[in-house]
Amino acid sequence: MECIFSWVVWSSAFFFLVTLILLLKGKESKNPRRKPPGPSGLPIVGNIFDLGTIPHQTLYNLIPNYGPILWLKLGSVNTLAIQSAKAATEFFKNHDHIFCDRKCPIAVTSHNYNQGSLAIGQYGAYWRILRRICSMELLINRRINDTTHIRRKCIDNMLQFIEEDVAAAQARGESGELNLVHYLFVMAFNIIGNLTLSRDLLNSHSTEGEEFFAAMSKVMEWAGAPNLADFFPFLQRLDPQGIKKGMDRDMGRAMHIIAGLVKERTVKDNKMTKEKRINDFLDAVLEYESVGKEGPDKISNQNVIIIILEMFFAGSETTSSTLEWAMTELLRNPESMRKIKEELDRIVGRNRKVEETDINELPYLKAVVKETLRLHPPIPLLLPRNSMQETEFSGYHIPKDTQIFVNAWAIGRDPECWVEPLCFKPERFLGSNIDYKGQNYELIPFGSGRRICVGMSLADRILHLTIASLIHTFEWELGGNITPQTLDMSERMGITVRKRIPLKVVLKKCVI
Ligand code: HEM
The missing domain is CATH 1.20.5 (Single alpha-helices involved in coiled-coils or other helix-helix interfaces)
Structure with missing residues (x-):
């Protein structure tokens, strides 16, 4: 019992x-208070030192231990990382309205840049106005078609600069090895200069615009540098790394130059009737007048300068670094180079230049651009978002003011979506509907949702026409005794991800 x-x-x-x-x-x-998993950090600094110099790669390497939704504490900043296509789908489809604000790094508060910026600006009335103006100028197909001649001219100038430099080197008895990204950057910079201000700011052989270029490059360096003051607000006044001080100086120089150019144009414009004006991006911003109750009646002078500057920041390095990666991958994969050449010879032939209207007939070229952006998105963590209120995400509690990294670099390597994800295989896109326009969450180099890149259509045209023109015009070889097998593919972080060792090439004009 x-x-x-x-x-x-x-x-x-x-x-x-x-x-x-x-x-x-x-x-x-x-x-509801449960946080996503993540590495336990040190007291006070949290996970800051875990991130390393290439954060998107470090975060990607944490997926096997913690899964694709990751929680970090960067100093005092709560941070969520989204690292799979499935998590990105949930993020953009169901939560974009809460996560569409930006986290603003302290460096870009210099000269109140953040207050006039579209990319860093808070989600609200002024952001909507800027977004509307920029979409009309940069995103809408009709306006993009109107500016075809500008891209053609700047790409032709680049081809000519290359030819001249090769010829000059040969005359000196040298091999003519070129640092490709220099030419790509000047071309992209001049496209933006012509779209916004209707002028070439850089000429490969002149010093015109050099000062602006130098100031801009410094601003981009400061903006890309990791800043302790972003993680510990009490350091903001001390500015221990001198980043804010440097930014104040160089942003001031860049703004001063743009202010001069804008003034020159407004004086000219005032002497003309509206119909006779140049009708570029600057005109669109200057002519803005409020139609509703939202936002200011006009864009202030200071904010006109900021939005013009922003086009240079956002448009030049992103496109030039993508183009450098594309040419690197093609030189590393001779079979892909052969296929793209063969397609150009078949569709365009040798008697004329390749044009934007040819692009739809060049499926292999399009696949090469997609495959490059899958493996090398130039802004791998997108521009950090910020949660506007506390929310539930995939069963986790996300507090208000959490910074969000969407790791487009890791998502492009998500083994649940991609076969042999680490291989460069443009063929995977032939006959596939997957595109980077923000609807296919496994391929989001331009982001998605409300804050998707506003320059996407413009970038799309520049990327395709430049790659096609470069391959159609020149025979390509690697410089510096490098072979496809020994070509360095390591990355360097700045405002975008660049090749750590710039691509050196030897080019010969194709015989027509
Ligand atoms: C290969 C070229 C480019 C890539 C890969 C790229 C990528 C991106 C990404 C990832 C974002 C953030 C999206 C998000 O948060 O969801 C962005 C935003 C933005 N991009 Fe681009 N971009 C490129 C070219 C350009 C160009 C040519 C311009 C304009 C001249 C431009 C202007 C902007 C602006 C203004 C924003 C901020 C949009 C907002 O916050 O509402 N981009 N871009």
């Missing part, structure tokens, strides 16, 4: 314990 009694007591206790554990576990998974 005693034996039966103790069995009943023990089994009841066991039953009670198991029920309690299950209840607690169930409660934990529904607990």
Whole structure:
């Protein structure tokens, strides 16, 4: 009898314990305060030193241990990382309205840049106005078609600069090895200069615009440098790395130059009737007048300068670094280079230049651009978002003011979406509907949702026409005794991800 009694007591206790554990576990998974998993950080600094010099790669390497939704504490900043296509789908489809604000780095508060910026600006009335103006000028196909001649001219100038430099080197008896990204950057910079201000700011052989270029390059360096003051607000006044001080100086120089150019144009414009004006991006911003109750009646002078500057920041390095990666991959994969050449010879032939209207007939070229952006998105963590209120995401509690990294670099390597994700294989896109326009969350180099890149259509045209023109015009070889097998593919972080060792090439004009 005693034996039966103790069995009943023990089994009841066991039953009670198991029920309690299950209840607690169930409660934990529904607990609205539960954070996503992540590495435990050090006191005060949290995970800052875990991120390393190439954060998107470090975060990607944490996926096997913590899964694709990751929690970090960077100093005092709560940070969420989204690292799979499935998590990105949930993020953009169901939560974009909460995560469409930006985290603003302290360096870009210099000269109140953030207050006039579209890319860093807070989600609200002024952002909507800027977004509308920029979309009309940069995103809408009709306007993009109107500016075809500008891209043609700047790409032709680049081809000519290359030819001249090769010829000059040959005359000196040298191999004519070129640092490709220099020419790509000047070309992209001049496209933006012509779209916004209707002028070439840089000429490969002149010093015109050099000062602006130098100031801009410094601003981009400061903006890309990791800043301790972003993670510890009490350091903001001290500016221990001197980043804000440097930014104040160089942003001031860049703004001063743009202010001069804008003034020159407004004086000219005032002497003309509206119909006779140049009708470029600057005119669109200057002519803005509020139609509704939202936002200011006009864009202030200071904010006109900021939005013009922003086009240079956003448009020149992103496109030139993508183009450098594309040419690097093609030189590393001679079979892809052969296929793209063969397609150009078949569709365009050797008697004329390749044009934007040819692009739709060049599926392999399009696949090369997609594959390059899958493996080398120039802004790998997108521009950091910020949660506008606390929310539930995939069963986790995300507090207000959490910074969000969407790791487009890791998502492009997500093994659940991509076969042999680490290989460069443009063929995967032939006959596939996957595109980078923000609807296919496995390929989001331009982001998605409300804050998707406003320059996407423009970038799309520049990337295709430049690659096609470069390959159609020149025979390509690697410089510096490098072979496809020894070509360095390591990355360097700045405002975008660049090749750590710039691509050196030897080019010969194709015989027509
Ligand atoms: C290969 C070229 C480019 C790439 C890969 C790229 C990528 C991106 C990405 C990832 C974002 C953030 C999206 C998000 O948060 O969801 C962005 C935003 C932006 N991009 Fe681009 N971009 C490129 C070229 C350009 C060009 C040519 C311009 C304009 C001249 C431009 C202007 C902007 C602006 C203004 C924003 C901020 C949009 C906002 O916050 O509302 N981009 N871009």
